[in-house]
Amino acid sequence: MSAVYIARAIQVAARSLDGEMMIMSARDSTLFTLNPVATLIWQMADGETPLEEIVRRKVCAEFEVAPDEALRDAESFVNDLAGHGILLVSDEPIMIQEGMR
Amino acid sequence: MAHPAIGQDQQVIIGIGGIPALVRSDSPDFLRMLERRYSGFISAQRRGGFEIDVELVPPAKITDEEEVTVRFAHGKWKIERGDLRAEWEPDRRRGRIVQSANPYSIDTALRIIHSLILASEGGLLVHAASAVRNGRAFIFAGVSGAGKTTISRLATLDAKLLTDEISYVRRGATGYLAYGTPFAGELAEPGENIEAPLGGLYFLEKGPENILEPLSGPEAVRMLLANVLFFANDPELVSMIFESACQLVRDVPVYRLTFFPDQRVWELIG
Secondary structure, X not given: OOXXXXXXXXXXXXEEEOOEEXXXXXXXXXXXXXXXXXXXXXXXXXXXXXXXXXXXXXHHHHOOOOHHHHHHHHHHHHHHHHHOOOEEEEOOOOOOOOOOO | OOOOOOOHHHEEEEEEOOEEEEEEOOOHHHHHHHHHHOHHHXXXXXXXXXXXXXXXXXXXXXXXXXXXXXXXXXXXXXXXXXXXXXXXXOOOOEEEEEEOOOHHHHHHHHHHHHHHHHHHOOOEEEEEEEXXXXXXXXXXXXXXXXXXXXXXXXXXXXXXXXXXXXXXXXXOOOXXXXXXXXXXXXXXXXXXXXXXXXXXXXXXXXXXXXXXXXOOHHHHHHHHHHHEOOOOOOHHHXXXXXXXXXXXXXXXXXXXXXXXXXXHHHHHOO
């Protein structure tokens, strides 16, 4: 399976409140509250680190979860956010231009 | 600067939320109607406000839009509904409305323009009742039937109603302020044209007894955003509204208020 790269979209409003990450799609106003695992993936979505590596090195290191299960959940979460324009997903590294955020 | 060709009898200043809107029309009858409708909010002060020219046309369908649409293009907000077409230039703080001689079209346009101005400065228009008691303002939000009108009717004699429908919140130098608005709901009465520091935000539910529960930040943001009036899916605007909602719930206590509809509920307010 080829690597999947993820990056936070530009037109997104995000704020951490009481330890929970809230994200609002500026495209369709959908509001998401991320659980701790999803928050970690969101924070690591730099466009350069493959999703599988984020899951293996970060998620599995910080949470008691099996790698395969964690990756399945991560892919589902990523696809959901990508559908709302909150995450960018690519099979190649995603270049984020200076000043885009 | 006043319009050079228009005298004082062809304009009226409607001050809502401390922001005066100078409305011009060549119809004295229309302006007198506005003076009656916004009677508690007619102002002599125009500094820091905006200007609206109203072009009156015969009653007819003006656009094909059934629901109100708000779009930003070429530096202007374009507001359309079947009964009105309006433009708002935020940089020039000027606008124009094409409508028939009725109070409802301009009322809608004013709400939208105020919501756009507020969004740009960290404020919000909230679908909520609000009142001032003991020098502080309290906002009561909720879905239709949750009790906004009921709690407004039950307000104690020492409470002054700001609105039973649309609450107006601005961020000031020392915190949030709530203002009275002429935008009335079921009570069909404008609020008092006063302001006060915002002391609390309550999300209403009717129940068998009075229960006050603090809300977590994320829950408060979710509930607040569900009650904020914003009309455009412009990405920048959505971001500003989101930031405003997050900031407000950090600065102002937010509660879920389950209440039995009698006056004792006001013992929990303030």
